[in-house]
Amino acid sequence: MPKYLMSVFGPAERTPYGSYETKEAMLEAFADTGAFNDKLVAEGYFVYADGLAEASTATVVDGQGEQPVFTDGPYLESKEHLGGFWIIEAPDLDVALRLAAEGSKACRGKVEVRPFQTEESVREMLGQ
Amino acid sequence: MTPDVEEAITRAHRDEWARVVATLARRFRDLDVAEDAAAEAFATAVERWPRDGVPTTPGAWLTTTATRKALDRVRRESHRDGKHEEARLLFDDEPAPRGAVDDDRLRLVFTCCHPALSPEARVALTLRMVGGLTVPQIARAFLVQETTMGQRISRAKGKIKAAGIPYRVPTSEDVPARLDGVLTVLFLVFNEGYLASGPDTDPVRHDLTTEAIRLARLVRDLLPRGGPGWGEATGLLALMLLTQARAAARVSATGELVTLEEQDRGAWDRALVAEGHDLVRQTLAAVAAGGPPPGRFQLLAAVNAVHTHARDARDTDWSQVVALYDRLVRVDPSPVVALNRAVAVAEVDGPDVALAIVDRLPLDGYHAFHATRAELLRRLGRSAQAREEYGRAIELAGNTAEVAHLTRRRDQLVPDPLPGS
Numbered sequence: 001m002p003k004y005l006m007s008v009f010g011p012a013e014r015t016p017y018g019s020y021e022t023k024e025a026m027l028e029a030f031a032d033t034g035a036f037n038d039k040l041v042a043e044g045y046f047v048y049a050d051g052l053a054e055a056s057t058a059t060v061v062d063g064q065g066e067q068p069v070f071t072d073g074p075y076l077e078s079k080e081h082l083g084g085f086w087i088i089e090a091p092d093l094d095v096a097l098r099l100a101a102e103g104s105k106a107c108r109g110k111v112e113v114r115p116f117q118t119e120e121s122v123r124e125m126l127g128q
Numbered sequence: 129m130t131p132d133v134e135e136a137i138t139r140a141h142r143d144e145w146a147r148v149v150a151t152l153a154r155r156f157r158d159l160d161v162a163e164d165a166a167a168e169a170f171a172t173a174v175e176r177w178p179r180d181g182v183p184t185t186p187g188a189w190l191t192t193t194a195t196r197k198a199l200d201r202v203r204r205e206s207h208r209d210g211k212h213e214e215a216r217l218l219f220d221d222e223p224a225p226r227g228a229v230d231d232d233r234l235r236l237v238f239t240c241c242h243p244a245l246s247p248e249a250r251v252a253l254t255l256r257m258v259g260g261l262t263v264p265q266i267a268r269a270f271l272v273q274e275t276t277m278g279q280r281i282s283r284a285k286g287k288i289k290a291a292g293i294p295y296r297v298p299t300s301e302d303v304p305a306r307l308d309g310v311l312t313v314l315f316l317v318f319n320e321g322y323l324a325s326g327p328d329t330d331p332v333r334h335d336l337t338t339e340a341i342r343l344a345r346l347v348r349d350l351l352p353r354g355g356p357g358w359g360e361a362t363g364l365l366a367l368m369l370l371t372q373a374r375a376a377a378r379v380s381a382t383g384e385l386v387t388l389e390e391q392d393r394g395a396w397d398r399a400l401v402a403e404g405h406d407l408v409r410q411t412l413a414a415v416a417a418g419g420p421p422p423g424r425f426q427l428l429a430a431v432n433a434v435h436t437h438a439r440d441a442r443d444t445d446w447s448q449v450v451a452l453y454d455r456l457v458r459v460d461p462s463p464v465v466a467l468n469r470a471v472a473v474a475e476v477d478g479p480d481v482a483l484a485i486v487d488r489l490p491l492d493g494y495h496a497f498h499a500t501r502a503e504l505l506r507r508l509g510r511s512a513q514a515r516e517e518y519g520r521a522i523e524l525a526g527n528t529a530e531v532a533h534l535t536r537r538r539d540q541l542v543p544d545p546l547p548g549s
Contacts, residue, residue: 002292090292091292092292092293092294092296093242093244093291093292093293093294094294094296094298096292113291115290121289121290
């Protein structure tokens, strides 16, 4: 079954409550997202999901040279960064979009839905 | 090629293209394979039919030929389980998936107009896959380079495949929302044909309006009568027919746009008007029988029915038009709808009332906004301001006939009376 990455983006500048204005708003969103995750598991779509620490905690590593080079900060400078994600398995995009809409409502953010590469698409790339 | 065979091929292309592509798309689950195989089958027909004669059932012949071409390709490209896959495709005993309506062509339309595709891609893909227009034809229609259009279509097909956009009619409860996207695509195609943009295009592109009407007919015929979305599909078809009916009267011999008010109503296509009116009556009956309230296409069709009922522009029931626009504003509160409503308001309450409405609309830079302001200012005797607005409208209008019309209107303005005279 096709796999999809559902990413949630949020502001790079976080409040003390992540991307939420108040503690109450954060707790509500957490509760709704938790319920949504439970539903994904119960209906067999869930592969993995988690939230990320803020973008400023990221380190970029370039290991292509002789010595690896480490750089502070996220890979791209941006006003918005990946804040969390789900990986789901769904029969087609319509199902994935429906789930993304529910997830978006639960976590109070926009969700990008992107398919994973498949064995078939890689084979096609290789011209086999 | 004899005219008979040529005519048979043209007819088959018009009637069978979508069916062939749609059948193959379901069977092979790949739009690329379906499109290429359909194109090859038609090329084979061009080669064979003059020699062997036109088959008794051209559609079946084309589907069989296209299936064979597609199988050849799958055989060439198959990696593993090739034989098994081939057998499945050959016998195709898997029942077609059932949606609100069980028809491959409708499935194709919904796939091409999927909301995950960009609006430009939806239009292009629909014209290619469902309409059977070639990539160069579509590129010409939308004034883009052939390579750009080719890339747009292949990118869309690539997304359908990679993202898993299903080849399926949405479930009944999703049909109205999803169908609205389909109808919007067809309306865009029709409008581009009816008010073609660009200095080098004909003011009316009959190829596009005809194609849009044909596809609107197809979609409407595929939906169950009175079922979800049927009313709006019928409304869109009626709207197109009632607009198309006036096409001959709409551009003068000198290539100038003729407004509804000035049109020779005797030049309207009475058959199209009659069919459009009949469709509007059907939608009204469906609403009266407890169906869903009319959406924007049914309301726009009703507006056009009012216009085409009047034997003379002076007989137009403008208060009825305003009433319909009042309902339309509630369904579609966009400033463009408010602008069109204001045009009708001018006829009922006067140009000053209409101008006050128009002036509040955030449409600066939209040619119809400036053209409407210009007309209202002219009627209020404010010639200098009207002249300026005509100038803005002329700058912004992309349609040659419209530019010619606006230019004449501007040049006919009488100067403002001198103060004190």
